[in-house]
Amino acid sequence: xxxxxxxxxxxxxxxxxxxxxxxxxxxxxxxxxxxxxxxxxxxxxxxxxxxxxxxxxxxxxxxxxxxxxxxxxxxxxxxxxxxxxxxxxxxxxxxxxxxxxxxxxxxxxxxxxxxxxxxxxxxxxxxxxxxxxxxxxxxxxxxxxxxxxxxxxxxxxxxxxxxxxxxxxxxxxxxxxxxxxxxxxxxxxxxxxxxxxxxxxxxxxxxxxxxxxxxxxxxxxxxxxxxx
Numbered sequence: 001x002x003x004x005x006x007x008x009x010x011x012x013x014x015x016x017x018x019x020x021x022x023x024x025x026x027x028x029x030x031x032x033x034x035x036x037x038x039x040x041x042x043x044x045x046x047x048x049x050x051x052x053x054x055x056x057x058x059x060x061x062x063x064x065x066x067x068x069x070x071x072x073x074x075x076x077x078x079x080x081x082x083x084x085x086x087x088x089x090x091x092x093x094x095x096x097x098x099x100x101x102x103x104x105x106x107x108x109x110x111x112x113x114x115x116x117x118x119x120x121x122x123x124x125x126x127x128x129x130x131x132x133x134x135x136x137x138x139x140x141x142x143x144x145x146x147x148x149x150x151x152x153x154x155x156x157x158x159x160x161x162x163x164x165x166x167x168x169x170x171x172x173x174x175x176x177x178x179x180x181x182x183x184x185x186x187x188x189x190x191x192x193x194x195x196x197x198x199x200x201x202x203x204x205x206x207x208x209x210x211x212x213x214x215x216x217x218x219x220x221x222x223x224x225x226x227x228x
Contacts, residue, residue, distance in 0.1 A: 099225050100134070100221035100224055101131070126148055129144050129145075132174060132217070132220075136174070136176075139177070140173060144166065168193070171187065178216060178220060181223050187212055
């Protein structure tokens with residue numbers, strides 16, 4: 001029996017290669033001492049056949065030939081995971097084009113309106129109209145009427161009906177946007193009719209509506225400033 005010089009397993013005397021590690025044996029030259037001393041390992045690969053002077057050279061080439069190489073898909077897996085995480089996030093059309101006000105207060109608006117004879121309230125509601133159109137129009141495709149045009153022209157011509165319709169619509173738009181952005185705050189046109197109109201019977205109703213209105217706008221603007 002021959003002993004394989006690589007794996008030290010016994011193989012038949014007439015074996016041409018080791019059935020355990022796969023190395024091939026050269027024929028024993030005449031005058032040699034033993035078959036083991038003359039055996040030279042050759043890599044049994046379809047792509048490579050050659051002689052090796054020592055074990056270190058064989059180990060290096062054998063490792064290159066048979067050890068698994070680094071997969072070229074590692075970066076692709078990372079990219080896929082990154083894209084998968086991005087798909088789980090809420091998608092928005094673009095970054096904020098401007099930073100909207102998030103500190104509007106009903107008390108502040110009321111006091112300054114009393115000092116300025118209502119001018120501050122007109123400016124505040126006018127700017128809120130612009131904010132709602134900026135944030136919501138690209139999603140709901142609607143546009144609320146300019147507040148100054150509403151107060152000075154349309155409302156007198158419609159005997160106040162236009163103002164009711166305007167508040168109903170803009171409150172509903174704000175409420176829908178809060179839901180679309182998954183903001184945990186209940187607001188909508190029902191708040192206008194419940195507190196702003198029917199609440200007038202208990203006097204404090206319109207004040208409650210105004211507070212909810214400003215709070216909803218501030219929360220919508222704050223989310224827009226972060227996500228767009």
